Amino acid sequence: MIDNLKNVQPDADFDWDAYERGDSYTEKSQEELTSVYDQSLNKVNDKDVVIGKVTAMNKREVVVNIGYKSDGVVSMNEFRYNPDLKVGDEVEVYIESQEDKKGQLILSHKKARASRSWERVNEALEKDEIIKGYIKCRTKGGMIVDVFGIEAFLPGSQIDVKPIRDYDVFVDKTMEFKVVKINHEFKNVVVSHKALIEAELEQQKKDIISKLEKGQVLEGTVKNITSYGVFIDLGGVDGLIHITDLSWGRVQHPEEVVKLDEKINVVILDFDDDKKRIALGLKQLTPHPWDALSADLKVGDKVKGRVVVMADYGAFIEIAPGVEGLIHVSEMSWTQHLRSAQDFMKVGDEVEAVVLTLDRDERKMSLGIKQLKPDPWENIEQRYPVGSRHTAKVRNFTNFGVFAEIEEGVDGLIHISDLSWTKKIKHPSEVTTIDADIEVQVLEIDKENRRLSLGHKQLEENPWDVFETIFTVGSVHEGTVVELVDKGAVVSLPYGVEGFATPKHLVKEDGTQAQVDEKLDFKVIEFNKDSKRIIVSHSRTFEDEKAGGEAGEKKAKRSSKKEDTAQVTSTPAEKTTLGDIEGLAALKEKLEGEEGK
DSSP states (O other), X not given: OHHHHHTOOOOTTOOHHHHHHTOOSOHHHHHHHHHHHHHHSOOOOTTOEEEEEEEEEOSSEEEEEOSSSSOEXXXXXXXXXXXXXXXXXXXXXXXXXXXXXXXXXXXXXXXXXXXXXXXXXXXXXXXXXXEEEEEEEEETTEEEEEETTEEEEEEGGGSOSSOOSOGGGGTTOEEEEEEEEEETTTTEEEEESHHHHHHHHHHHHHHHHHTOOTTOEEEEEEEEEOSSEEEEESSSOEEEEEGGGTOSSOOSSGGGTOOTTOEEEEEEEEEOTTSOSEEEESGGGSOOXXXXXXXXXXXXXXXXXXXXXXXXXXXXXXXXXXXXXXXXXGGTOSOSSOOOGGGTOOTTOEEEEEEEEEETTTXXXXXXXXXXXXXXXXXXXXXXOTTOEEEEEEEEEETTEEEEEEETTEEEEEEGGGSOSSOOOSSGGGTOOTTOEEEEEEEEXXXXXXXXXXXXXXXXXXXXXXXXXXXXTTOEEEEEEEXXXXXXXXXXXXXXXXXXXXXXGGBOTTSOBOOTTOEEEEEEEEXXXXXXXXXXXXXXXXXXXXXXXXXXXXXXXXXXXXXXSOOOOOOTTSOOOGGGOGGGHHHHHHHHHHHHO
C-alpha cells in the first residue's frame, strides 16, 4: 500500500495558497456553481402572487416553500377560513419582500387572496360554485363572512332553511356558501348557505308532496310557534296545526302544548290542489274526550271543573280535557236580577256545579251552581207570610214602582202608590235610591211567577182614617197652591195632605185666578178615602157665604110672623153646610151639576 502511495502525484493545477486561505473553489468554479444554483431557483419579484407548498405548520405559523432560496412564514390567522389546511397543500401567497432585515422571505396569504378576490368571487357567482368562508362576527340582520379575503354579508334568512334563534353559535365557524349577489358599485357581496341545501330540499319536498294523503300520519319538527298555530317541518314541506287542532281542550297559546324543535306525530287533515298549504292536526291522534266520558254521568250529578272562558251571558267549565259545560248567568244565582257572569266567577276558578242537561250526540252540557243551594221559593209562605215585615234592598226603579230584594232570589215590587199614604209621588227616586235598604211589608205572594207584592207605607197607620174626620165635606181649611196644571192646581193642605182644585174653583172674589205659592181658604167639596182624593174649592168659600146670607134673611122674615118659632139668624162667619139650609138645596144641586159638567 505504501508502494501505491509513492506512485500518487499532486495535481499540478491545485492552488495551495487558496486552500490555505480557506477558499475551497477557484474563482472560476465558484462563479459557475453560483450560476447553476441561481438557475435552479424561481425568479420572483416583490408584489407577485405565486403558488407555494405548505412544508410545515403549527398553531401560530405556516411555513410555505415557493421554490426560493428560503421559505416564507405566514400567520395561521390568515388560514382561519380553511381549518382543513395540511402539509403538502398548495396555497397562493403574495410576496411582500424577498428579504427583510433578517434575510427572511416575507409572504402573505391574505393579500394573495385579496388581490384576486373579486376575480374569484365573480367566477364563483358565474359558475354557481360552492366556496368556503369563515364567519367572523354577527351584524345587524345576519353575519359577516370572510370569503377570499373579502367581507361578505350572510343574511340571517340565508343561514338555514329553518329560522335561526341563536346566531352566536355560528361565529368562528367555517361553512360552505354560494355567492348569490354582487354589487360592484359598493363592493358588496351577499352569500347564502341556505341555497346549498334548497335544491336538495326541493327534491325532497316534491317526493313528500307526491305521497301526501288525507289521514296520513307523519313525523315532523316544530319549526315555528305563533299565537294562532304551529308550523311543522315535514322534511322540507311545512304544514300548519291551527290552535284549535292542537288539543281537544281549550288552549290559550300553542306554547302550552308544544315546544320549538320538538319532534311530534301529526295527521294530515287537508291540503290545497297544489299541496302548498297543508293543514295538520294533533288532537285527532287521540279519541274525542266526549267518547271517553263516563257512561254513568247523568242529569242531576255534581261535577267539578275549571272556568276556561268567560262571557257576559255565562261561563264555560272544563270538567275534563275537551269536555265543557255552560253555566248560564241565570243558573248562577236564584236572584231574578241578572248580572254579568263576571260578577260571580273568573277564568281559572275551580267550581262545583250540577248537570242540568246532557246531550252526548251533540256533545253539549249545561250546568248550574244555584242548584247547590235550596230554592228560596220552596217554602216562601212560611218564611215570608203575608203581613210580615222585612228589610229589603232596592235593586231597580220603574215608573210604576220599586223592585226590592229581601234575599238572594226573593224579589218583590213596591207599587208607587204603596210608598206613601199622603204624598203624591211621581217617581220612586223621590223616596229612595238604588242599593239602599228599605222597610217593607209583604202584601201578596205570587209563587208561580216568583214575585212578592210589597208595601212601604203599610208600616205606618193609615192617616186617611183620621183625615176622614178632619177634611169633612164643607169644612174650610187654609191651603197653598203648590203647582198649576192644565186641569187645575195641586193644593197643599194641613197635615201634609194634598188636594186638587179645578180652574173654576181657583177664581178669587175679585175675579182673578189663584197663583202658585198663594195662601187661600179652601172648602172641601169631595173626600174619597179609598182613592185618597180631596177636591177643594176657594170660590165656594165666598159664594156659599154670600148665598147663605141671602137665604138667612128670607127665613128670618118668615119666622118673625110666627110667635111660637124661635128667631134663627145666620152670620157669614158661620161654617154652614148645604144640607142644613132648606133654601140652598136647589143651589147645591145646581153646583154639583156644574161640577159634573
